[in-house]
Amino acid sequence: MKPSSQLLSDILDDVRPLIGKGKVADYIPALADVPNHKLGIAVCYNDGEIIRAGDADEAFSIQSISKVLSLTLAMQNYKADEIWARVGKEPSGQAFNSLIQLEMEQGIPRNPFINAGALVVSDMLHTRQSAPRQRMLEFVRALAANPHICYDKVVADSEMQHSDRNAAIAYLMRAFGNFENEVVPVLTNYFHYCALKMSCVDLAKAFFYLANQGKPLGGARAILTKTQSKQLNALLATCGLYDGAGEFAYRVGMPGKSGVGGGIIAVVPGEMSIAVWSPELDPSGNSLAGTAALELLSARIGRSIF
Amino acid sequence: MKPSSQLLSDILDDVRPLIGKGKVADYIPALADVPNHKLGIAVCYNDGEIIRAGDADEAFSIQSISKVLSLTLAMQNYKADEIWARVGKEPSGQAFNSLIQLEMEQGIPRNPFINAGALVVSDMLHTRQSAPRQRMLEFVRALAANPHICYDKVVADSEMQHSDRNAAIAYLMRAFGNFENEVVPVLTNYFHYCALKMSCVDLAKAFFYLANQGKPLGGARAILTKTQSKQLNALLATCGLYDGAGEFAYRVGMPGKSGVGGGIIAVVPGEMSIAVWSPELDPSGNSLAGTAALELLSARIGRSIF
Amino acid sequence: MKPSSQLLSDILDDVRPLIGKGKVADYIPALADVPNHKLGIAVCYNDGEIIRAGDADEAFSIQSISKVLSLTLAMQNYKADEIWARVGKEPSGQAFNSLIQLEMEQGIPRNPFINAGALVVSDMLHTRQSAPRQRMLEFVRALAANPHICYDKVVADSEMQHSDRNAAIAYLMRAFGNFENEVVPVLTNYFHYCALKMSCVDLAKAFFYLANQGKPLGGARAILTKTQSKQLNALLATCGLYDGAGEFAYRVGMPGKSGVGGGIIAVVPGEMSIAVWSPELDPSGNSLAGTAALELLSARIGRSIF
Amino acid sequence: MKPSSQLLSDILDDVRPLIGKGKVADYIPALADVPNHKLGIAVCYNDGEIIRAGDADEAFSIQSISKVLSLTLAMQNYKADEIWARVGKEPSGQAFNSLIQLEMEQGIPRNPFINAGALVVSDMLHTRQSAPRQRMLEFVRALAANPHICYDKVVADSEMQHSDRNAAIAYLMRAFGNFENEVVPVLTNYFHYCALKMSCVDLAKAFFYLANQGKPLGGARAILTKTQSKQLNALLATCGLYDGAGEFAYRVGMPGKSGVGGGIIAVVPGEMSIAVWSPELDPSGNSLAGTAALELLSARIGRSIF
Structure with a gap:
């Protein structure tokens, strides 16, 4: 099910109360200075449409x-x-x-x-x-x-x-x-x-190849084979969320990768790539509100790999 | 794609040469005595059909x-x-x-x-x-x-x-x-x-609820909710294969669980539950030929969660 | 140098202010109930004399x-x-x-x-x-x-x-x-x-064989050979004080063994065996005031193995 | 008891059969090239006399x-x-x-x-x-x-x-x-x-201060206080021989320090400093024949700290 812009907006509203309950990465000043209230989400669907909400066009440090x-x-x-x-x-x-x-x-x-x-x-x-x-x-x-x-x-x-x-x-x-x-x-x-700076929209587009059997957005030739794309998703599902991969699979149920800048990308193979951003992290180092947003999205569109 | 009995048979033929390259669990005599050449597979499809090949009806120790x-x-x-x-x-x-x-x-x-x-x-x-x-x-x-x-x-x-x-x-x-x-x-x-003794057919049937949103074979009422079923599949995908979960996801791409008796169950959510049996284990303690059979099945029917 | 009863008494006075700064073992009630102000010391010298001070005749749980x-x-x-x-x-x-x-x-x-x-x-x-x-x-x-x-x-x-x-x-x-x-x-x-109950005097006497090349107090025949006695002292010096053996060697400089009941025995090979008792422990599980008393004794009589 | 030159010579003869049973350090070529048959010992006694045997005057890499x-x-x-x-x-x-x-x-x-x-x-x-x-x-x-x-x-x-x-x-x-x-x-x-190059004689002389309450050979002023010297000996006794300190204390019974060049220094506080050299090491990284020589010396002169 293709999420609407309204659905994404509603999800951001629902997770916004989590802001203040996590911790912005502070091991370097450049990360510590990012405003903690930033919150964005973007989806790149398999028909090429980009759906977005919140600070989805603002670039941040993608880190891991x-x-x-x-x-x-x-x-x-x-x-x-x-x-x-x-x-x-x-x-x-x-x-x-x-x-x-x-x-x-x-x-x-x-x-x-x-x-x-x-x-x-x-x-x-x-x-x-x-x-x-x-x-x-x-x-x-x-x-x-x-x-x-x-x-x-x-x-x-x-x-x-x-x-x-x-x-x-x-x-x-x-x-x-x-x-x-x-x-x-x-x-x-x-x-x-x-230190690459990318927005949620950039990320959702960039990782569309993982939702599309190795073929990037816009019909260019595949950058990975179908098998490689499947393998990479498997690696993300088991190892992509630091020491919180099991919890992420349990709650969200999508292959994903997080960064301490507060971004997370996730994939529904065959259907869409997703990027969220909220700078505050949980104890495992994954975006607190970002994970919650992905969990809500998975539940509301009824999509996960499980 | 529903696998045929012939396909399952072919897969068993293709992995049979692996027998002799693993090691039957020998920490108790009752397991060490199982003939190493046993090889079976069964699929329980979402239309209720059971497809099987090899020693799919012979009961073995399901262990973990x-x-x-x-x-x-x-x-x-x-x-x-x-x-x-x-x-x-x-x-x-x-x-x-x-x-x-x-x-x-x-x-x-x-x-x-x-x-x-x-x-x-x-x-x-x-x-x-x-x-x-x-x-x-x-x-x-x-x-x-x-x-x-x-x-x-x-x-x-x-x-x-x-x-x-x-x-x-x-x-x-x-x-x-x-x-x-x-x-x-x-x-x-x-x-x-x-020490439960079950055959591949027993196992494929028993674990059909994980492929069917919590509802067991035969239309009985759900034993887990849809959400619980999804969560359990997530746990299997990240933790079900001992310290070989990443490799299994990479090669097979299905939630699964193995036992040192040589059995493995795996699930394609929404579509089928699968059980394989081959007593020889790889160094991680997972069935060597069983894993290979699941890998071939995944490739040939083009099904995985990734 | 043989310590006098007065010297032992002075040492106890000097370490008594430490009482209150450690922690009585409390994993079983029978130990937790021991009054924390108990403080005793006894020396068994190689001429057979027992010198003592404080609660040296009161039995306690010798533990390790x-x-x-x-x-x-x-x-x-x-x-x-x-x-x-x-x-x-x-x-x-x-x-x-x-x-x-x-x-x-x-x-x-x-x-x-x-x-x-x-x-x-x-x-x-x-x-x-x-x-x-x-x-x-x-x-x-x-x-x-x-x-x-x-x-x-x-x-x-x-x-x-x-x-x-x-x-x-x-x-x-x-x-x-x-x-x-x-x-x-x-x-x-x-x-x-x-759970053996012994007093400082009992312990000083009992471990005199380690100060006397394997021969117990009273001239009975050796219970260990001279070499075995030396070896046992070596083991005590390197392993006798849990994960505080290095600190104990640095401060006290004698082979010793502690127990969570607050007792410590120590040995000056060839010269004397010593027992102290104070129930409060340091973070390594060794008697806080007991270790301090042995440190003072070592310094004042000018005896250690180093 | 002051060891004689003959005693040291006899000890080297007794341990020489061990050569061939250890392993010369080979992580850098410069150490791997040292002939494995080198064997020397020197004692610096508290009367100033240097007793020596074997290759005691040949310099080697003192390493740790x-x-x-x-x-x-x-x-x-x-x-x-x-x-x-x-x-x-x-x-x-x-x-x-x-x-x-x-x-x-x-x-x-x-x-x-x-x-x-x-x-x-x-x-x-x-x-x-x-x-x-x-x-x-x-x-x-x-x-x-x-x-x-x-x-x-x-x-x-x-x-x-x-x-x-x-x-x-x-x-x-x-x-x-x-x-x-x-x-x-x-x-x-x-x-x-x-990479300091020193002979057994150099080492025995250099470490005499540990046998002499901090005062180096030749009556110069103390480089460590009496207490510091005692403390340093305590550290050597518990930590000086890598993960073989307990075994060394058990067999030799002296504070000591080894190097992967095959040298070991040891101390009988108040009496003598000792240096041995034999390049082949035991699995803990301590000189095999060197440890054996110190064990024999300790036994034959009846000196240890225990």
Whole structure:
């Protein structure tokens, strides 16, 4: 069932009372300064229509949502075996930035959506791409059909200044032989990917390929095969929401990926891609009102993968 | 797409070469003695038809598949809040019988499908049911429309004689105040549930309610609400395959639950329930050929939740 | 330098202000009820003299100090290789009752002074002694030359009623094949050992053999060889104070063993055995004022092993 | 009892058959190339005499033995409270280079003799010393009365090229706010300390202050107070031998510190300092024949701290 603009608006009204009950990410000033009352949602339906409500056109820092984009690029540049020899496909059962499991499992990250896994993916892109940051920008601009998408340099620089834990993760993987390039340039790229500024509308458009068997909006040729698209959705369903993937599946029932900027993208395969934004996070690091909005949407349109 | 009997037969032929490459569970003699060449599959389609191939009518020890049945009974007897205060909904990222995470997380098991979680569920049933073993038998006989389903006493007794680790898990939860009854009678029930003998046909029929919004085969009244059925499928998708849930989602793309007896049940919501059986296991403890058969089935009928 | 009774008295006065700053063990009522102001010290010097101050003649629950006695009995009944194949000699770096390390190290406890290790030792005694509780009583009465030493049945029973975590530990070791007997009778013995009631004077006398190359007070024949006595002191120095062994060595500099009843025994090899008692514990579970008293004693008589 | 040169020679003969049963450290080529048959011992007695046998005058890479020197310098430059707020005093119960415990304990290393702890100490020296490498060289040359002691640049450079894990440790501590300086210069200093080349004779002389209440050989003024010297010996006894401290105390019974170059220093407080060298290591990373030599020495001269 295609949601109407009114339905999206009603959902935002219903979840707005949650604002004030979460916590805006504050580990870097550039994120802490985002007004906590921002709230937006956009749906890209399989007939090409974009439905939106609230602050759906305002760009924000997509943060870890970028991990899906970098993995998609890696899937274009590497054979499946090459990727999955260096990173797993299982939920971590631990915090997204923990080194404990990484050491116990010999430097092989559990999945590509925790920091360690996304750093390995960034390392892979660094090896095979000549200008990874430029390439990512072109990729996402094309997907979202928006040539104005850019990196937030203030955010990227700020992340780099608070990069000690991610540096520790990268060096630990290097120690296990699972990191090919110098740490600093890969970290720099990684933080740029995280610092992409996109709106809900941009995101809903950009991730439509996951709802459309690998084919992006506008009829361009597939960027992933049908099978790859299905596989990526499977990874999102089991590993996309940090250590809250089970709860998200239970409540929302869609493959999804969240970022600490308060954005979440979700997919109803074959039907639509969705993006929500509300900066305050729950204890697992996922947007509090954003998750609630997706839960209401799933219930009201009667759509989930279960 | 409804699979034909011929399709199922072909799939079994295609995966049969895997036999010999896994390992039959051998921690109790009663399981180790099962011939490794057994191979069966059954589908219960939403028009009521049962399609089958191979050893689909031969009963085997369902083992951890019973954890779905006991959770279903708990969902009938307890409010959601009561259940989820005592057990989580997240993948564990660890072996199914580990005590490490259980101690670190203060006696609250990660999900109801690892041993600790299923023991908590069994403890809950013990508190509110007068004859839990008899009740389970009636429940599963009705679901599968087979009055001959019974417990394999030899397996149940043998499990009890090798129960030290599960006893340790139960006592640790008692120490954290998350276990209400005496350990021995709850363990006894738990091992009986695991010792249920059912065929692929029995299992496909019994779990049809998960493909049918909570309504069992034969039009009886719903045993779970539509929402509960969706939630249970979500839990199976993220936590149902031990520490191999991500890989299973990636390859098969259906909610499922495996047992060390070599059985796996899987669900295409709205369409069909499936059961496979092949006793040899992969390193994660899931049926090797059974998983491969489900992967082929998913590909050939073009059905998955992603 | 032999401490005088006055010196001991002065030390108690100096540490008495610490009372109120620790926490009496309260996991069983029988321990929680002990008045927190109790404070005693006794020294057994190598000329046979007993010097004492404060509540040195009042019996209290020795708790984990008994782990040294049971290990001593095991060293009499088993060859060294037999013991150290089942329990390690290394500090644990973890809480005394944790199961995490025990599972990671395959059921082999780190040392005989954490609960898991003492349970293995109790299991060993159960295998080779016909009446372990009676035997322990005779042993300790002879060592302390006090036929009135007995078990506090209220404490032993209360421990048994709160034994879930220790049961979990024992069952986990059974699961790894490192526990030979039924869990309940071994736990019963173990809790009786812990429930021995002894005074500081009893303890100083009883452990004089560790200061005297294995020979107990009163010239009886050695209960350990000179080498065994040295080895046992080494184990106490590295593992005797739970996860506070390093701090105790740094401040006191003597091999020692504490119990949650607030007692600590310590040894200056070749010269004296010491016992202190003050029920309030520090966060590591060691007597707060007791440790301070030993630190002062070490400084004022200029004696430590370093 | 002062050991004779003949006694030392006999001991080396007795342990020489162990050569071939251990494993020379091979994580950097410069260490892997050391001939495995090297074997030396030196004692610095409290009358000033140096007794030696075997390859006692040949310099080797002291590696982690340098951690005692850097801690001694930190004890001269910082108040006790300043040091022990940033590093603990407890045995780790884990591998010397693990990040698991470090993350669980919020970036506070367990003790100054595991890598993380020594890196914190190096960071402290970097903050308060203007030329830390030069200062260390002067310090150790004076202690050993040997102006020819120097850094092995090949070793230091090679360590730096294999420094990923130590970099990970340092960055993780920085992430927890327990590292003040840039990582690279501190690592550079740390690896230089490890790359000090000293002979057994140099080491026995250099560490005589630990046997002499803080006063170095030759009657110079104390470098540590009597209390500090006692405290440092206590730390060595509980934490000096990686995860083999308990075993070393049990067998040898002296405070000591080992390095992966195959050296071990040990102390009989008040009487003598000892250094042994044999490059092959046991599984804990301590010199196999070196430990055995110290065990024999302890037994034959009847000296230990227990």
